[in-house]
Amino acid sequence: MNPPKSQGMVEIRWLDSIQSEAVFARRAIRRGTRIAAETPLVVVPPVPKEKELSTFCDEIYQAPDSTAKIAELPIRPLVKERIKKDHYMNQQVWEFYKAKRWIDSKGTLLKGKKLHKTIMKTMDLCTIFRTNSVHLGPEGRYGSGLFSLYGRINHSCVPNTHNSYNPTLKRLTIHAIHDIKAGDQICVDYIGDVCRTRQQRAFSLYNTWGITCNCVACTDPQINRLRCRMLLLDQAMKQALAAYECGASTQPNFAAIHGVPRVTTAAKALRTTKELVHILKAQGLHGTELCRTLRECSKYALDSGSPDAALQYAREELQLEISLIGKETSHLEADFQGAKYWVKHIRALITS
Numbered sequence: 483m484n485p486p487k488s489q490g491m492v493e494i495r496w497l498d499s500i501q502s503e504a505v506f507a508r509r510a511i512r513r514g515t516r517i518a519a520e521t522p523l524v525v526v527p528p529v530p531k532e533k534e535l536s537t538f539c540d541e542i543y544q545a546p547d548s549t550a551k552i553a554e555l556p557i558r559p560l561v562k563e564r565i566k567k568d569h570y571m572n573q574q575v576w577e578f579y580k581a582k583r584w585i586d587s588k589g590t591l592l593k594g595k596k597l598h599k600t601i602m603k604t605m606d607l608c609t610i611f612r613t614n615s616v617h618l619g620p621e622g623r624y625g626s627g628l629f630s631l632y633g634r635i636n637h638s639c640v641p642n643t644h645n646s647y648n649p650t651l652k653r654l655t656i657h658a659i660h661d662i663k664a665g666d667q668i669c670v671d672y673i674g675d676v677c678r679t680r681q682q683r684a685f686s687l688y689n690t691w692g693i694t695c696n697c698v699a700c701t702d703p704q705i706n707r708l709r710c711r712m713l714l715l716d717q718a719m720k721q722a723l724a725a726y727e728c729g730a731s732t733q734p735n736f737a738a739i740h741g742v743p744r745v746t747t748a749a750k751a752l753r754t755t756k757e758l759v760h761i762l763k764a765q766g767l768h769g770t771e772l773c774r775t776l777r778e779c780s781k782y783a784l785d786s787g788s789p790d791a792a793l794q795y796a797r798e799e800l801q802l803e804i805s806l807i808g809k810e811t812s813h814l815e816a817d818f819q820g821a822k823y824w825v826k827h828i829r830a831l832i833t834s
Contacts, residue, residue, distance in 0.1 A: 492517060492668055494634050502556045503634045504667055511662040514805035517643060519653040522627035524548050525618070526611075534626070535571060538611050539578040539604060546587045549603075555610050555633040558692035565609040575604050613691060616654060618647040629654050637691070638669035639683055639699035644769055645670050650810045657806055659768045669697075676762070676771050677716040680706045699765070708761055715758050748785035755779045773802050777824065789832045796825045 487494040491511055497504040511517060524545065529537050542549050565571065579601065584592045592600050614633045618624035624647065632645055632654055642660045647653075662668070672693075673686055680700050687693040699705045755778045762772045780795035800821035803811070814820030818827050 489631055490518065491515075492631075494631075497636075497667075500636070502558070502636075505631065505635045507662045507664055507666050507668060509664045511658045513658050513661050515658045516655055516808055517658060517668070518631050518656045519648070519651060520629050520631050520656075521653055522618075522629055523551050524611075525625050525627045526615070527625040528622055529625075535574045535608055535611075536578050538608065539575060542604075542607060543578075543582070543587050549607060551630060552607055552610055552628055553603075555614050555628065555630070557610050557613050561613055561690075561692040562606075562609050565612055566605055571605065571608055571612075575601055575608060578604075616645070616647065618654075619649060624649055627654070632656065632670075635668050635670050637672040637687065637693055637695060638697045639671065639673075639676075639695055640697050640766060641669045641671045641769070642666065643668055643670050644806045646807045648807060648810055649813045655808060657808065659805060660766060671769065674770075676767050676769065677709070677712045679710050679713055682713075705765060708765060712758065712761050715754075715761070748782045752779060752782035752786060755782060768802060768805070770806065773799055773806065773821070776802065777821070780824065780828070784828065784831070789828065793825070793828045793832065796821060796828050800825050 488508060491508055492505050493508050494503050494505055496502075524538070524541050526534060526538050526541055542552070579592065579597070584597060586592055586600060590596075611628060614628055615626045616629060616632060617626055627647075635643070635645075635656070642658060642662050643656050644659050645654060645656050648655050656668075656670070672691060673683060678686075683695065684700070687695055699709065755775055758775050759772065759779060762768075762775065776795050776799040780792045780799065783789075783795060784792035803821040809822075811820040811822055815823050818824040
């Protein structure tokens, strides 16, 4: 067992309960603090899904020095064995070396036991990539990558940190979204969608990462009821607000025909989104879902002729955004994606 490894305000320790490493706070960390901004061990550029593994193989082939640190990243044995039995991954690795004419990155011809060992090692690295890689930007706009510290942070459905790739910095940032006490474990949300029931989350976590989560959201029936309400509200809200924005909700008998709440005014749309804000805050879910919902509140307040209320929601979104990703948001200027630019837009409308 390795001794704890310190990295700034956190340290990596072995955790017997999960038989793996975990990250803990070395000191008290205030909400909004940037815990880390780390560069990737390897980056796979944006490619079609079917080419991702072969591209990863090529990246580590071109930079063999990165493989030692990648191999240290944790992966649960059950998941590792299941993925290694994947015929598709096995085929991808063999075809990669076949295309290289069975020559490794040092120019050595691979055959017999050496070829088998190289294939097995590459497959081990591929399993780590499949379970630990992070999308860089929305839907992998900038590709996907592996990170040393992030790869050791465990999951919670009620996380105390948020991770986000910042293309302005070209780093993955990790920020505290709650005050964290010294000795607390650092956790992120692997799933990225808080509007799911316990059963839905459990299925995704076990099948992808081999995790059985025992956080408060997975053990408290009252919180699970709130999550069920969030799911229903989020689904109904998305459909109802989409219908409102395109004008479909004004059709006669709309709710009866489509089974979707009828939202015919911006004021009603605002009331719907405010309920979701309330439920998210009640559970301490101060993540991107709350940011998105605050933006919707701001838009509907603006549409209903309440620019001051719209500005208030926008300012709240801005403070939340800063605590989640920091102030380096020049990559979010287009179409007012970043809260800072949305606030400026509303101020300009008020003063015009």
